Amino acid sequence: MYTLSQLQERRSVRSYTAEPIPDAVRRSLNADISELNSHLHGLRLQIVYGDDTPFRGRMGSYGMFAGVGNYVAAVIDTGVQFSAERAGYGCQQIVMDAVTHGLGTCFVGGTFSAQAIPVQVRAGEKIEFIVTLGYAAEKTRTMARLMAGIAHRKKMGGRDFFDAGRSAVSYDEAVKRYPLLAPALDAVSCAPSAMNRRPERFYLDSEGTVRAFVKDYTGLNPVDLGIAKYNFAQLLPGEWDFGNDTPFLPFEE
Ligand SMILES: Cc1cc2nc3c(=O)[nH]c(=O)nc-3n(C[C@H](O)[C@H](O)[C@H](O)COP(=O)(O)O)c2cc1C
Numbered sequence: 001m002y003t004l005s006q007l008q009e010r011r012s013v014r015s016y017t018a019e020p021i022p023d024a025v026r027r028s029l030n031a032d033i034s035e036l037n038s039h040l041h042g043l044r045l046q047i048v049y050g051d052d053t054p055f056r057g058r059m060g061s062y063g064m065f066a067g068v069g070n071y072v073a074a075v076i077d078t079g080v081q082f083s084a085e086r087a088g089y090g091c092q093q094i095v096m097d098a099v100t101h102g103l104g105t106c107f108v109g110g111t112f113s114a115q116a117i118p119v120q121v122r123a124g125e126k127i128e129f130i131v132t133l134g135y136a137a138e139k140t141r142t143m144a145r146l147m148a149g150i151a152h153r154k155k156m157g158g159r160d161f162f163d164a165g166r167s168a169v170s171y172d173e174a175v176k177r178y179p180l181l182a183p184a185l186d187a188v189s190c191a192p193s194a195m196n197r198r199p200e201r202f203y204l205d206s207e208g209t210v211r212a213f214v215k216d217y218t219g220l221n222p223v224d225l226g227i228a229k230y231n232f233a234q235l236l237p238g239e240w241d242f243g244n245d246t247p248f249l250p251f252e253e
Pocket residue numbers: 010011012013014064106107108109110111112129148190191192193194195196220223224227
């Protein structure tokens with residue numbers, strides 16, 4: 001479980017130093033991967049240390065990423081329902097483990113070259129995205145903070161992720177019923193999302209059950225939904241079903 005301030009501390013890092021990830025941190029990340037692969041159906045996450053293949057050549061020339069040397073490849077079984085969403089959920093756990101160990105991370109959905117990545121991709125599987133891992137280059141870290149401050153964070157608060165139209169009760173009523181809903185939605189507001197689109201929304205149905213959805217369950221939206229569900233459950237402990245409009249079961253009422 002992570003606190004709101006830990007979740008807020010995370011920023012996408014796109015420029016890395018050559019410092020290797022120490023063995024103790026690798027052990028922790030490797031353990032996360034084995035646990036996630038055995039519990040989340042349709043995932044075969046693989047971690048690669050000391051390799052820059054995804055950003056070499058044509059893709060590397062976009063120049064958005066520098067010094068990437070380690071990453072998790074989110075290999076999913078495309079025949080398993082909700083595997084992309086599970087990958088988002090699971091990889092946000094790895095991201096938070098990495099962040100608490102002082103590493104920088106970034107989900108990368110588009111700007112990497114999937115060919116020649118040294119991971120095993122079987123028939124029916126694909127690399128849905130990768131997550132870069134490493135120590136942030138100092139300059140970029142300052143820059144990223146600056147950008148984050150100016151750009152998006154302030155524009156959407158937790159409340160903006162509550163869909164009052166779809167909900168049976170207002171945001172204030174919902175928070176009365178689940179006081180932890182407010183910090184849980186704040187946790188959603190600092191989750192990473194593809195192109196910073198933040199498509200995920202939450203509501204209470206007529207029975208008072210919390211549900212989440214993305215309007216269009218295609219492309220990287222399911223990944224964003226999975227990430228958001230992970231952040232949500234750090235502040236309001238409980239269990240999510242995967243898929244659109246599925247229920248959230250809090251551990252305690
Ligand atoms: C599924 C997914 C795919 C992403 N793909 C890219 C990418 O291809 N290139 C990139 O620079 N950032 C990518 N990002 C990072 C987002 O741009 C970033 O999370 C968002 O702008 C919010 O900024 P923050 O992570 O610093 O809070 C991706 C994020 C997610 C969740």
